[in-house]
Amino acid sequence: xxxxxxxxxxxxxxxxxxxxxxxxxxxxxxxxxxxxxxxxxxxxxxxxxxxxxxxxxxxxxxxxxxxxxxxxxxxxxxxxxxxxxxxxxxxxxxxxxxxxxxxxxxxxxxxxxxxxxxxxxxxxxxxxxxxxxxxxxxxxxxxxxxxxxxxxxxxxxxxxxx
Numbered sequence: 001x002x003x004x005x006x007x008x009x010x011x012x013x014x015x016x017x018x019x020x021x022x023x024x025x026x027x028x029x030x031x032x033x034x035x036x037x038x039x040x041x042x043x044x045x046x047x048x049x050x051x052x053x054x055x056x057x058x059x060x061x062x063x064x065x066x067x068x069x070x071x072x073x074x075x076x077x078x079x080x081x082x083x084x085x086x087x088x089x090x091x092x093x094x095x096x097x098x099x100x101x102x103x104x105x106x107x108x109x110x111x112x113x114x115x116x117x118x119x120x121x122x123x124x125x126x127x128x129x130x131x132x133x134x135x136x137x138x139x140x141x142x143x144x145x146x147x148x149x150x151x152x153x154x155x156x157x158x159x160x161x162x
Contacts, residue, residue: 009025027040041054
């Protein structure tokens with residue numbers, strides 16, 4: 001499965017193999033070495049207050065950008081809870097692989113490269129951009145000082161229109 005395909009599922013529902021709604025996909029995690037998507041985090045629990053990790057191996061994406069995971073709803077909801085940091089710790093990663101019955105490949109540890117997890121969060125950039133905006137305090141064309149500038153988030157459509 002490719003990263004752009006999985007990016008489309010963020011914010012959409014994840015379902016079990018039997019069509020049970022699991023929760024909304026919130027993040028994609030990549031393998032550091034291969035850059036391949038490996039896990040997703042899914043908002044689960046009452047009101048989506050919990051995060052569960054699920055492997056994307058053998059998952060499929062529907063025409064509506066929903067993710068169908070090859071696991072039962074309860075299996076995903078009961079997965080070990082881990083922090084949604086930029087990188088998972090090696091222990092967290094091992095625990096997830098073990099829980100889902102997947103093979104975890106151990107990397108050699110050297111002084112130059114101590115053991116660390118292979119999974120990291122993939123950050124999705126949105127279509128918004130930031131622009132410096134001058135505060136109109138002086139009324140003239142004086143040079144802009146740092147305290148005269150603020151950053152605004154400007155939402156645009158695909159063609160760059162506001």
